[in-house]
Amino acid sequence: MDLFGHSANSAGQRHRLDDHLRGTERRARRYGSRFAAAEVAGYLGRVHDVGKGTCAWQDGLLRAEATGSRVGIPHKHAGTLLAHRAGLGRLAGVVFGHHGGLVSRACLREELRAAQSEHAASVQEAIDRVAAVVPEILDGPGLPGWVHGAYAQDDLVLDVLVRMVFSAVVDADRLDTAEHLNGLPRPDHPVAASDLAERFEAARQELLAARPPSPVDADRDYVYAQALAAAQGPQGFYRLPAPTGSGKTIAAGAFGLHHARRHGLARVIVAVPFMTVTEQNAGVYRGLLETGGGAPMVLEHHSGVDFDAPGAPGGRWARLAAENWDAPFVVTTTVRLFEALFDRRPEAMRRLHRLAGSVIVLDEVQSLPDAMLVPILSMLRTLTEFFGVTVLLSSATQPAFFDLAPLKEVAARDVIAEPKPLYERLARVSYTWWSDPAPTVEELARTVAQRPSVLTVCNTTAQAQRIHELVAAHRPQDRGPVLHLSTRMVARHRKDTIEEVIELNRTQSEVAVISTQLVEAGVDLDFPEVYRAYATAEAMQQAAGRCNRSGRLERGRVVIFHLAAPDGTGASGGGEFVYGAALGATRLFFGPGRARPDDPEVLHAYYTERFKQTNVEGRDTAALIQQARREGDFPRVAELFEMIPETTVPVVYVPERYDHDRERIADILHRLRNGAASAHLLRDLRPYMATLPRGYATGKAAGLMVPVVGDLYEWIGDYDEHRGIEIADTKEYVF
Known part of the structure; x- marks a missing residue:
C-alpha cells in the first residue's frame, strides 16, 4: 500500500511519504553539514513524519483531502521514539516540536513515556509500515563525535546544537512540502x-x-x-x-x-x-x-x-x-x-x-x-x-x-x-556643559530658537514635545522650520520628517529639529550645533555624531544641558527616568572638568563601572535564562528572554496629511476586530502606528485608546500635525 505525506497538489499528485522523508533528509543533511551535524540533522529529517504511516493517519489524509479539513491525528510520537532509541537524547525533541515548537525536557520525557505506553500500538504500526519502504529509519547515527567533548566543557553547547538542528529540519520540511504543493523546486540562493x-x-x-x-x-x-x-x-x-x-x-x-x-x-x-x-x-x-x-x-x-x-x-x-x-x-x-x-x-x-x-x-x-x-x-x-x-x-x-x-x-x-x-583626528566637535547655573526650559527654548540650524535631543517624549512647542513659539519668522521627531508620531510621519531633515541638511538650509533619542544611532543627519539633555556617555556621543558629521566645519558645537527644576530644587535632564543606574556611572567620568564622551580609554572604565552598578552579571532573569538553557527548558527561555521590555503598546492613527489612506486603515481595523487573520493586516497598519506607555490605556488616556486586538489600540484623541499624539494632562518628567 502506498503511503502519503501530503494531499494532492494542483496537478492532482499526492506527496509520497517516502519521497517526503528522503527529500527532507537531503536538505537537512546539507544544512547540518555547516556545523558538522549532517548525519544527525539528516536522520531527524528522515524520521520526522514517520507517525504518518498508520492506517488511521492515511485514512484521515483522504478525508481531509475530500473535505478540506485537517487530518487531526497526532503523528509526532513515532519519530520521537526512534530518535530516542538512536541515542540522540534532547535532540529527539526536534521531531516532537517540528510543528508546535521545542518543549521542555520534562515534557519530552512524558511524551516518550506515552509513546511506549498508551500510544505504543500506533507508534509501532507506523514504524513497521514506514520501515517497509524507508528501512533507513531504523539506523540512527548517534550524537556527533565533537558534541561529547564540547558538552563536557559547557552544557550550553547542546542547547545551541538542538536549536540549530531543529532549524535545519524545520526548514528542510517546509521547503520539501512547498516544492510538492507548488510543483516547482526551490533551490538555495546560487550566490554565497x-x-x-x-x-x-x-x-x-x-x-x-x-x-x-x-x-x-x-x-x-x-x-x-x-x-x-x-x-x-x-x-x-x-x-x-x-x-x-x-x-x-x-x-x-x-x-x-x-x-x-x-x-x-x-x-x-x-x-x-x-x-x-x-x-x-x-x-x-x-x-x-x-x-x-x-x-x-x-x-x-x-x-x-x-x-x-x-x-x-x-x-x-x-x-x-x-x-x-x-x-x-x-x-x-x-x-x-x-x-x-x-x-x-x-x-x-x-x-x-x-x-x-x-x-x-x-x-x-x-x-x-x-x-x-x-x-x-x-x-x-x-x-x-x-x-x-x-x-x-x-x-x-x-x-x-x-x-x-x-x-x-x-x-x-x-x-x-x-x-x-x-x-582625536575625527574629534569634529567641541563640548560645552550648560549646567551651572542650569537653564530653565524657557531659557533653553529661547536659545535654541535663535540658532540657524540646530538639533536638540531630549530624554523623554514629553520633554521633546514641550521644547518643540516653545521653540516654535520663539523662533523668528525668517528662520527655517521647527520640526519634531518622537515615537508619538506614527511611523510614516517620522520617516517623512527624517527625509525632510536630510534634504534640508543636504541643501544647507536652516532648520531646528527637536527629537527624542531615536535620531542618535546611525541616522544620517548633519548639524553645525547639537543640544543634548545630559544622558549616558554613549547617548551623548551618538548625539554628537549628528554634529559636523561631514567634517566641513573646523569644529561643530555640542551643548550638554541640565534643565532647572520648575520649583528651584535642582537640575536634571530627565535621564534618570530613561537610563537609571547607568547615568550614575556616567557622572563619575563625564561632565565639566571630566572627560569628553568620545575618549575611548575613559569609555572602557565607564562601561566597567556601569556594568557593576547595573549588576549585569548578577541579574536574576539572566541567570534564570542560562539555567533554563542548561536544563533544556525551551519554553521557559522563550518566556524570560526579552530584548525590549514591553512597557509600551502600539496605537493606530491616520494623520490628516495621509487622509487618502483613512478609509483603508478603518477597514483593516474593522476586519481585525471581527476576527480576521492578523499577520498581513498588522503589517499594513505599521506605517500608522505610534507607541504609548502601556498604563495609559487605563490611566491618563482612558477612553482615547480603543482596543482593536491583543495589545493593539486605535487612538481617537488629539494628534498635532508636528508632534503627533498629545495628552494634555501628562505628568511625565519634562525638565
Whole structure:
C-alpha cells in the first residue's frame, strides 16, 4: 500500500511519504553539514513524519483531502521514539516540536513515556509500515563525535546544537512540502557571500568617484583599509571601534564579505538596533551589491517591511527568502536576530541554521540591553567556538563586553589597532556643559530658537514635545522650520520628517529639529550645533555624531544641558527616568572638568563601572535564562528572554496629511476586530502606528485608546500635525 505525506497538489499528485522523508533528509543533511551535524540533522529529517504511516493517519489524509479539513491525528510520537532509541537524547525533541515548537525536557520525557505506553500500538504500526519502504529509519547515527567533548566543557553547547538542528529540519520540511504543493523546486540562493567581495569593491569605487570630496575621506579610507586587513584574520570575535561618521557601515560590510571570501562563508548578517537605521543601511548595501540588475543579493528583514507592497525591494523573492534568510547578505534588527536565537517556535527559528558558517555584524552594539547581556554574549561565544561564526562588534562607543564572565577568556581582535589617534583626528566637535547655573526650559527654548540650524535631543517624549512647542513659539519668522521627531508620531510621519531633515541638511538650509533619542544611532543627519539633555556617555556621543558629521566645519558645537527644576530644587535632564543606574556611572567620568564622551580609554572604565552598578552579571532573569538553557527548558527561555521590555503598546492613527489612506486603515481595523487573520493586516497598519506607555490605556488616556486586538489600540484623541499624539494632562518628567 502506498503511503502519503501530503494531499494532492494542483496537478492532482499526492506527496509520497517516502519521497517526503528522503527529500527532507537531503536538505537537512546539507544544512547540518555547516556545523558538522549532517548525519544527525539528516536522520531527524528522515524520521520526522514517520507517525504518518498508520492506517488511521492515511485514512484521515483522504478525508481531509475530500473535505478540506485537517487530518487531526497526532503523528509526532513515532519519530520521537526512534530518535530516542538512536541515542540522540534532547535532540529527539526536534521531531516532537517540528510543528508546535521545542518543549521542555520534562515534557519530552512524558511524551516518550506515552509513546511506549498508551500510544505504543500506533507508534509501532507506523514504524513497521514506514520501515517497509524507508528501512533507513531504523539506523540512527548517534550524537556527533565533537558534541561529547564540547558538552563536557559547557552544557550550553547542546542547547545551541538542538536549536540549530531543529532549524535545519524545520526548514528542510517546509521547503520539501512547498516544492510538492507548488510543483516547482526551490533551490538555495546560487550566490554565497564569499562570491561578492569584488563586486562590493568595484561598486564602492564608483560611489566614491561620484561623491563630492569630504575632509574626512582620508580617515574613512584608513578605517576601510584596516577592515580589509583584519578580514584576513582567523574566525572569532572582532571589534570595530571608530567614531561616528568614519564610514563604519561600508567598512563593516567590506569586512564581512572579505572575511567570508577568506574562509568560504555563506552569508553576512548585519543586525542593527533601530528600524530607521536598518532601512538606511539596507539601502547602502543594495546600492553596492545589486548594481547592474541581476538576482537580488540583499534581504532586508524587519517588522516594517511589507514584501507585498508595490516596489518593495526584492518582491516575491524577498518574501520567500525572509522565511529562512536564504540570501548572501541579510540586514535585520538585533531584536529579530536575538529573539529568534532564544525562541522556541518553528517559524521564528527556521532561519537559524543559516547563521552557521556566517559573519554576524552587530552594528551600534552599545544598544544591546544590559539585562540580557549575559545570555546574548554566551550565545555569541558558542556560535563562534562551535558553529563557524565570526562576530564583528561595531560601535563608536565599544562596551567592555570582554570584562564580563561569558567573554572573559575570549581574545577579541581589534579592526583598528590603535583607535585613540583616530578619535582625536575625527574629534569634529567641541563640548560645552550648560549646567551651572542650569537653564530653565524657557531659557533653553529661547536659545535654541535663535540658532540657524540646530538639533536638540531630549530624554523623554514629553520633554521633546514641550521644547518643540516653545521653540516654535520663539523662533523668528525668517528662520527655517521647527520640526519634531518622537515615537508619538506614527511611523510614516517620522520617516517623512527624517527625509525632510536630510534634504534640508543636504541643501544647507536652516532648520531646528527637536527629537527624542531615536535620531542618535546611525541616522544620517548633519548639524553645525547639537543640544543634548545630559544622558549616558554613549547617548551623548551618538548625539554628537549628528554634529559636523561631514567634517566641513573646523569644529561643530555640542551643548550638554541640565534643565532647572520648575520649583528651584535642582537640575536634571530627565535621564534618570530613561537610563537609571547607568547615568550614575556616567557622572563619575563625564561632565565639566571630566572627560569628553568620545575618549575611548575613559569609555572602557565607564562601561566597567556601569556594568557593576547595573549588576549585569548578577541579574536574576539572566541567570534564570542560562539555567533554563542548561536544563533544556525551551519554553521557559522563550518566556524570560526579552530584548525590549514591553512597557509600551502600539496605537493606530491616520494623520490628516495621509487622509487618502483613512478609509483603508478603518477597514483593516474593522476586519481585525471581527476576527480576521492578523499577520498581513498588522503589517499594513505599521506605517500608522505610534507607541504609548502601556498604563495609559487605563490611566491618563482612558477612553482615547480603543482596543482593536491583543495589545493593539486605535487612538481617537488629539494628534498635532508636528508632534503627533498629545495628552494634555501628562505628568511625565519634562525638565
